[in-house]
Amino acid sequence: xxxxxxxxxxxxxxxxxxxxxxxxxxxxxxxxxxxxxxxxxxxxxxxxxxxxxxxxxxxxxxxxxxxxxxxxxxxxxxxxxxxxxxxxxxxxxxxxxxxxxxxxxxxxxxxxxxxxxxxxxxxxxxxxxxxxxxxxxxxxxxxxxxxxxxxxxxxxxxxxxxxxxxxxxxxxxxxxxxxxxxxxxxxxxxxxxxxxxxxxxxxxxxxxxxxxxxxxxxxxxxxxxxxxxxxxxxxxxxxxxxxxxxxxxxxxxxxxxxxxxxxxxxxxxxxxxxxxxxxxxxxxxxxxxxxxxxxxxxxxxxxxxxxxxxxxxxxxxxxxxxxxxxxxxxxxxxxxxxxxxxxxxxxxxxxxxxxxxxxxxxxxxxxxxxxxxxxxxxxxxxxxxxxxxxxxxxxxxxxxxxxxxxxxxxxxxxxxxxxxxxxxxxxxxxxxxxxxxxxxxxxxxxxxxxxxxxxxxxxxxxxxxxxxxxxxxxxxxxxxxxxxxxxxxxxxxxxxxxxxxxxxxxxxxxxxxxxxxxxxxxxxxxxxxxxxxxxxxxxxxxxxxxxxxxxxxxxxxxxxxxxxxxxxxxxxxxxxxxxxxxxxxxxxxxxxxxxxxxxxxxxxxxxxxxxxxxxxxxxxxxxxxxxxxxxxxxxxxxxxxxxxxxxxxxxxxxxxxxxxxxxxxxxxxxxxxxxxxxxxxxxxxxxxxxxxxxxxxxxxxxxxxxxxxxxxxxxxxxxxxxxxxxxxxxxxxxxxxxxxxxxxxxxxxxxxxxxxxxxxxxxxxxxxxxxxxxxxxx
Numbered sequence: 001x002x003x004x005x006x007x008x009x010x011x012x013x014x015x016x017x018x019x020x021x022x023x024x025x026x027x028x029x030x031x032x033x034x035x036x037x038x039x040x041x042x043x044x045x046x047x048x049x050x051x052x053x054x055x056x057x058x059x060x061x062x063x064x065x066x067x068x069x070x071x072x073x074x075x076x077x078x079x080x081x082x083x084x085x086x087x088x089x090x091x092x093x094x095x096x097x098x099x100x101x102x103x104x105x106x107x108x109x110x111x112x113x114x115x116x117x118x119x120x121x122x123x124x125x126x127x128x129x130x131x132x133x134x135x136x137x138x139x140x141x142x143x144x145x146x147x148x149x150x151x152x153x154x155x156x157x158x159x160x161x162x163x164x165x166x167x168x169x170x171x172x173x174x175x176x177x178x179x180x181x182x183x184x185x186x187x188x189x190x191x192x193x194x195x196x197x198x199x200x201x202x203x204x205x206x207x208x209x210x211x212x213x214x215x216x217x218x219x220x221x222x223x224x225x226x227x228x229x230x231x232x233x234x235x236x237x238x239x240x241x242x243x244x245x246x247x248x249x250x251x252x253x254x255x256x257x258x259x260x261x262x263x264x265x266x267x268x269x270x271x272x273x274x275x276x277x278x279x280x281x282x283x284x285x286x287x288x289x290x291x292x293x294x295x296x297x298x299x300x301x302x303x304x305x306x307x308x309x310x311x312x313x314x315x316x317x318x319x320x321x322x323x324x325x326x327x328x329x330x331x332x333x334x335x336x337x338x339x340x341x342x343x344x345x346x347x348x349x350x351x352x353x354x355x356x357x358x359x360x361x362x363x364x365x366x367x368x369x370x371x372x373x374x375x376x377x378x379x380x381x382x383x384x385x386x387x388x389x390x391x392x393x394x395x396x397x398x399x400x401x402x403x404x405x406x407x408x409x410x411x412x413x414x415x416x417x418x419x420x421x422x423x424x425x426x427x428x429x430x431x432x433x434x435x436x437x438x439x440x441x442x443x444x445x446x447x448x449x450x451x452x453x454x455x456x457x458x459x460x461x462x463x464x465x466x467x468x469x470x471x472x473x474x475x476x477x478x479x480x481x482x483x484x485x486x487x488x489x490x491x492x493x494x495x496x497x498x499x500x501x502x503x504x505x506x507x508x509x510x511x512x513x514x515x516x517x518x519x520x521x522x523x524x525x526x527x528x529x530x531x532x533x534x535x536x537x538x539x540x541x542x543x544x545x546x547x548x549x550x551x552x553x554x555x556x557x558x559x560x561x562x563x564x565x566x567x568x569x570x571x572x573x574x575x576x577x578x579x580x581x582x583x584x585x586x587x588x589x590x591x592x593x594x595x596x597x598x599x600x601x602x603x604x605x606x607x608x609x610x611x612x613x614x615x616x617x618x619x620x621x622x623x624x625x626x627x628x629x630x631x632x633x634x635x636x637x638x639x640x641x642x643x644x645x646x647x648x649x650x651x652x653x654x655x656x657x658x659x660x661x662x663x664x665x666x667x668x669x670x671x672x673x674x675x676x677x678x679x680x681x682x683x684x685x686x687x688x689x690x691x692x693x694x695x696x697x698x699x700x701x702x703x704x705x706x707x708x709x710x711x712x713x714x715x716x717x718x719x720x721x722x723x724x725x726x727x728x729x730x731x732x733x734x735x736x737x738x739x740x741x742x743x744x745x746x747x748x749x750x751x752x753x754x755x756x757x758x759x760x761x762x763x764x765x766x767x768x769x770x771x772x773x774x775x776x777x778x
Contacts, residue, residue: 065138135543240379240381242383248451265315279299281297291402292406374427380432400420486523492532561756634758670742691717
């Protein structure tokens with residue numbers, strides 16, 4: 001035996017290069033359904049709520065997720081006789097760097113030489129690795145401590161093996177850079193020399209963790225991604241790169257309208273295309289969509305191009321179903337009508353309606369965000385082989401478990417008969433947490449008697465058949481007292497819910513969605529009322545980076561700026577006054593019963609941290625500095641996924657209405673920083689994505705179908721439109737504070753900061769996104 005910490009190598013993805021994984025359906029349904037109340041809560045005042053005391057203990061964080069967390073070194077670490085340490089990465093890599101960050105944590109506690117560490121991607125195995133759903137900005141938040149324990153336990157086993165071999169007390173032994181040392185005798189052994197001995201030891205129940213002052217890798221900046229070289233040299237293996245002997249290639253003509261189905265089709269012309277092998281009707285399922293394929297007609301060919309040409313030759317008659325009349329212009333009116341009428345009250349402090357009725361002047365505004373598409377650089381792609389009663393899938397998925405469950409369910413097979421190999425993801429942003437494309441590949445391979453089939457979504461497929469980010473209309477009202485302070489706040493948030501994708505008839509935002517920046521505003525306003533109108537979904541609605549924080553932050557942070565302008569106050573000072581003094585607020589006291597699935601005690605909303613990022617970003621940006629004509633500074637702050645982010649954007653609006661962005665300053669407080677460079681890069685990416693959706697992102701529907709089909713119609717930010725100077729500032733913390741998320745929190749403040757900057761530069765208020773040509777002059 002050459003390995004001390006051995007794992008079943010068959011369980012790891014041995015075909016893909018080292019790589020890899022959002023909220024699974026199970027997780028999310030739990031979030032919107034079960035997260036309606038906390039069982040046992042200690043408020044920030046330390047008092048246990050009597051009404052909750054008798055309720056069963058609720059699990060939070062990683063422990064509350066399906067599969068929980070695992071900290072067994074036998075699962076995650078292998079050490080070869082040559083000393084090479086292999087660490088399993090069980091989360092999906094989509095550019096956020098988690099395939100490097102978590103193994104780096106293990107290596108640090110293990111005292112391993114990073115240069116002698118290899119990272120191998122795990123396939124889907126919840127029972128072995130714990131929760132693998134890479135979403136919700138949770139990977140490091142949930143697995144930092146378990147991965148530390150993995151490394152520390154493995155290190156202790158090596159120390160124990162050395163103590164036994166040398167017949168000395170383990171307390172006399174230390175480790176340093178891949179070696180075990182006994183200072184008294186001057187002896188040392190490499191990790192590889194102890195691997196077999198250590199493998200025979202029982203795994204300790206608990207191993208001491210390092211003093212953070214001893215960290216060699218954690219919190220340091222000097223480490224490239226383990227995939228860096230392969231990415232820049234084109235040697236990475238994404239889902240779309242999978243090649244198997246004898247495989248065939250497929251594209252699918254899907255119903256143009258959500259809930260539609262095939263009435264009839266003629267494949268004669270398609271079958272004449274050279275390379276086309278077969279045409280198969282792919283059965284869909286009626287809404288709610290869940291993770292099921294949309295159905296349609298699949299063209300199987302010897303290459304993807306032939307499949308595409310074959311699809312173009314198909315003659316299909318569709319029954320467009322109940323959503324054939326979905327029209328974005330008309331639906332915006334529907335949202336406005338819903339948001340202008342009293343609706344379900346989801347937070348109520350004081351008497352907002354009376355305060356508004358008594359106001360001498362009421363300020364009102366409405367903010368609109370259209371549907372958005374994930375538009376990942378690598379569209380969905382999956383290859384499946386169903387043979388000998390087994391199904392093996394290679395796919396760029398964020399949620400391996402949901403993929404395995406979905407594929408097994410659609411095939412009618414046992415989950416144990418399905419293996420999911422997770423490849424690198426060419427972007428995810430929540431789209432690849434929905435494995436409908438993997439199920440398509442598996443069903444087509446089954447129909448082809450086990451021949452491997454790769455399903456490729458073209459760019460047009462992806463943009464027209466996405467699980468779109470919700471469309472939203474936010475209606476706000478307020479009034480100011482004689483000193484210019486808000487005395488009432490009414491917010492009606494009208495948006496279809498993601499629950500509609502899983503539960504027939506679900507309407508209006510759910511508690512978890514409203515807890516993303518609508519009901520949990522920590523403002524010092526005596527009368528606050530939040531309402532949630534019920535509106536229906538007419539397409540698939542899904543998770544999108546930052547989710548409902550995007551429309552809520554756009555509305556809330558824009559409206560605060562409008563109130564500041566109405567009060568003739570400096571925006572920064574007005575917002576700081578609104579946030580009030582530093583204090584910790586129990587989310588439940590703001591009617592937020594979900595709190596991203598985290599403990600309200602461990603993760604209260606901390607206005608001191610919110611103030612700090614705002615003060616840091618504005619200081620670094622030179623808030624208040626004199627600007628040339630046409631320039632403007634705008635700011636916004638948002639709390640999401642247990643982190644605090646503020647953005648200050650400098651914008652230039654030319655005489656022709658063209659926008660350029662000389663500089664962006666962002667400040668983030670995510671607690672301790674495990675891999676600072678990864679944090680910077682994710683915040684930078686979040687800024688670019690936020691600018692994209694603010695400036696050009698829009699999916700519209702006509703006659704039930706998405707109107708945009710490629711990047712000339714759904715534009716993402718071009719290089720020439722990006723900020724010339726993007727600075728990320730981080731609030732330092734020690735390791736006695738729980739971690740916050742990083743991947744998503746940077747996006748929400750961008751759109752309001754940009755639009756507030758435009759107002760500062762031009763006096764024109766942008767309330768409807770995208771901005772596009774709203775500033776252009778004819």
